[in-house]
Amino acid sequence: MQTSKLRPVFCLSFNKNFARNITVNNTVVKETEETIPQGKSWREIPSLPSLPIIGQLHHLLPGGFLYNLSPMEFMTKMNEMYGPITRFGAPFGAPPLVILFDAESCAQILRGENWMPERPGFLSLQYYRNSYKKNKSELAGLLTDHGEKWKKFRSMVNPAMLQPKTIKLYSETLDEVAQDMITRMKSIRGEDNTIKNKLDVEMNLWSLESIGVVALGDRLNCLDPNLPEDSPARKLIKVVHDFFTVSEALDFKPSLWRYFSTPMFKKAMKVYEDQENMTKYFVDEAIKKLKTKNANADEERGILEKLLEIDKTVAHIMACDMLFAGVDT
The missing domain is CATH 1.10.630.10 (Cytochrome P450)
Structure with missing residues (x-):
């Protein structure tokens, strides 16, 4: 799949079990040579190292390399480290996220939604x-x-x-x-x-x-x-x-x-x-x-x-x- 270095354009809350296939076959979407036959498991998506109980929280605390970053700086850092698709286990009961930085993948995800999408944001x-x-x-x-x-x-x-x-x-x-x-x-x-x-x-x-x-x-x-x-x-x-x-x-x-x-x-x-x-x-x-x-x-x-x-x-x-x-x- 072709990717481009873009600003973060799409955040999607995901169930921990499976991530949606980001190369969905769709007649409306530009066809790509490389396809993934099945959706990736949650653990296969690159992400920050986690610790027991606190998960990835320590990266956001004083001394952590993501401490005190603005949302845009945080997203830019994640893109630089993990590429066009990464996940983040938000702390304190917030839903985990899969973050996409590739415009084509974002379009495929949105076009693959059904008539009754679940799009949590302003919780x-x-x-x-x-x-x-x-x-x-x-x-x-x-x-x-x-x-x-x-x-x-x-x-x-x-x-x-x-x-x-x-x-x-x-x-x-x-x-x-x-x-x-x-x-x-x-x-x-x-x-x-x-x-x-x-x-x-x-x-x-x-x-x-x-x-x-x-x-x-x-x-x-x-x-x-x-x-x-x-x-x-x-x-x-x-x-x-x-x-x-x-x-x-x-x-x-x-x-x-x-x-x-x-x-x-x-x-x-x-x-x-x-x-x-x-x-x-x-x-x-x-x-x-x-x-x-x-x-x-x-x-x-x-x-x-x-x-x-x-x-x-x-x-x-x-x-x-x-x-x-x-x-x-």
Whole structure:
């Protein structure tokens, strides 16, 4: 199989018994000369040395060669040491991982999934939605549901989400967002013509503003330099930023939250609740505007409006997921 040295592009949680064959025969996938007739066993996949009880944890502790590395540095190190496919036995109850660094293999894995994939990722958010929150719903969303529940939710929202003609409704507004972003970046450049602010934060503002147009049906004004600190939009910006901070700490770093309530776990539950409440606020504001809108039977309806026709709870959940996924990607 041809491989290329790429940044990490795919992480997959695996059962310890067997790893999926990474050279699946598929008419859609580019054929390769080298194939593996059967899936590799878990132990055959190259990985870090392990110790009894603590597994691979010692590599992440002070003195270990992976200590204090950022997620990207960690992945780069694993790629350099073990090549395009490796495994990592995450500590403290986290599911073990198989990590792929080869784009073709990633595509084959995804295309080999069935109609009801198991794709765990935001486990702390899943715990909040399914166990922690008081007013739980039957369906938790595309980010946190799996199997039959995921299929049911996906079937409900597909008619609203996957209509190419609907995208045209947002093209003009999204172009305005892009132009506003360019204006903002020009305004924050220094005398040497470089941007002093953190570029990832700036791009998060642009992506949140863009996905907000689709998920919430209106501009949030994230790019406004004079946006009041106590405004709902500013609060949403902060809570979305906090979401990725706490989820990285709980879901992708060693943490004991699965055994007892840690300070970071308590903070995460509050962040997830705040994000849910802020999204509901903006959805409710959109509903008020829709009620005052002069309806035209021939006019194409937006995604949020179509989701509200299915169910208000579905619209809330899907808007939350769109904000998370939209900013993350």
